[in-house]
Amino acid sequence: MEVRALRSPGPWTTPERPLVSRVAFAAAHVVPQVGAENVPGAPAAVDWDATLAYRHRIWSYGLGVADAMDTAQRGMGLDWAATQELVRRSAAEARSVGARVACGAGTDQLDPAAVAGWTPGDPAALAAVTDAYREQVRVVQDAGAQVIVMASRALARVARGPEDYARVYDAVLAEADQPVILHWLGTMFDPALEGYWGSASVAEATEVFLDVIKAHQARVDGVKVSLLDASHEVGLRRSLAALPGPAVRLYTGDDFNYPELITGDDEGHSDALLGIFAAIYPAASTALQAFDAGDDGRGHAILASTEALGRHIFEAPTYYYKTGIAFLSWLNGFQPGFQLVGGLHAGRSVRHLAELFRLADECGLLLDPELAASRITAFLQVNGVVR
Template sequence: MRLPTYAGMLEDYRLVGEALEVRAPAVPLTRTAFAAAHVVSDPLAERDPWVGRPAVDWENTLKFRCWLWDQGLDLAEAMDTAQRGMGVDWPTARELIERTMRAAKAHPLRPRVACGAGTDHVELSELRDDDTLIAAYSHQMEAIEAAGGQVIIMASRAFPAMRADIDTYARVYGRLIEQAAEPVILHWLGDAFDPMLAGYWGAGDVSSATDAVLAIIAANPLKIDGIKVSLLDQAHEEGLRARLPEGVRLYTGDDFNYADLIAGSSGQYSHALLGIFAAIAPAASQALEALAKDDVETYHALLAPTVPLSREIFKAPTQFYKAGIAFLAWLNGAQDHFIMPAGFQSAREITHYAEVFRLADQARLLTRPDLAMERMQTLLRLHGIG
């Protein structure tokens, strides 16, 4: 087929990759790997997509999660990958969590599921002090715990909006961690993913912010499973990882440098909580299997080709990466359409989707090549490319 390029031209492209088999790992994995999954829309039921509550295709949304679990991956549910705050509201997220937890309990592998608790059911203007923040977070944390999920305390836009200082973060997070039934995962999402989170942890620079979050962790080490870090800065993550108390994990959210961070060095490594793992599940699962067998060469051989794909999907403006995740799910038959909550599929251009198609093929991730070709051609025709 002829695919558009960033040079504004059309170039012939022929598939080159031999698709990876979709299978479970043969050995227990030595890294915890949460894949953050997206939500599949129901386009026939959707009404007023920019302003109303999204219509969800629950059958295919849950089928996609089972597909991840079947490959030995755990799940991060109702995170920003699921368009929290960008098309998916809290009532939908709550139903998603409850449905997912029921499916997880019935799955033969009994996967771990960690769920995002935020403050997005309350208007920013109403979140103005410790008490309102704690009440908002507590409402969602209680719903997650009632469903049987592990709590991820998501970064909230309310802190920067109210210009919270370091002490405010410490007080609010301290209360939330203390009242959680089980150890929680903290969440540091950089402003590349959400510009409204600039200055998180009450500090203007990354070094001071790091000290602030480490102080929160040091005050509550037994109630913190780990911290998910998405700053797209490998050196910073490695430095933070080395300073964590024993038993507190670093979950990488770095969709640019995950291969090296998970492999680690000098006995230190990151676990994973990644949106890209939902898109590259066969490669991720089999690479982690190889790592568990101490086969580092195969690990890198499987993951290295996925890194250019991930960098393309997560290119600036990074917050639009969700479109690439859903696009690959459509190409591989995990959903019958390329429609997203709030019409989010329009967030990226056709040249981006063409490049994602090429790179997914080269990473051996077009698991149904004939279907992927057919659907890519459909999208091209929609954009006037015959």
């Protein structure tokens, strides 16, 4: 066991004006009611006050919120009824402060047992996927939020190849009343998305993805790519920049390599839509303010100072990164208990969470060190590490 004197929080600042050099969203988690039956398979019981207060903190640092995404446990504890409520509440809160919010539209209202029985290429199943997407797109648009078209487990199950993906996305994008963000999530985040876009080859899938974008370029604001492959992202970013017509942003979803990707190179940079930004938003905002001021070196240095924490939170099995997001939120006093809906707070070991505490301290992201010290001590006592 290590005894350490905690550092002061980093020199984080809130922006005096809107951030302009990068567009950045933090994909936020949801806080459960501590006394509710938030166990695997149970309907999500959300602490709305704490959940929405967390979003206001992110907005106060000038970042947008990407809501109802995998960070909010879509298909991993957050059911469709709770998701709709989250979308409506988050969009209303964003309007109240003039902030930006984008919300995920997927197909997770479909019955998983029925989806498991589908045969690839079944026209009725493909129609059901399309209709599910349309329903969720309408919910997000009616709430006044930007749509993020999420990757669909059901579509991955039923699509035979690229043509089925193209057909479904053609129909879904036709529903968009403003440009959307397309979401490509890798199997490290969700193994059920194996072969998305119709191929297990990332190179072949990328060509299909680009074809979908080209066919609907005016309806696509950007793409959110979470493959944890920096070289692939840079290549895709350059392909998007070379497209004629309206610009299509590359929102990095790479929670390992975000410092270099957001800093960019002589040919451009990535914007951001990141789960890790929900944990490091004070540092992320301060870095983006430096980029706005033309100090790319300082911006990169701030982001790089958080990279070890990001890699730890998102280490394999990456599916459980939400556990680390919630743990840091609890350490900093932003939720009453260390819990997640669906019981997902049990997804990491005591050793992993203790190391998270150390790394958060190293980069100045324990925002109230005295409170964080008392909570980590209590956590270690409950788990039998200290007496």
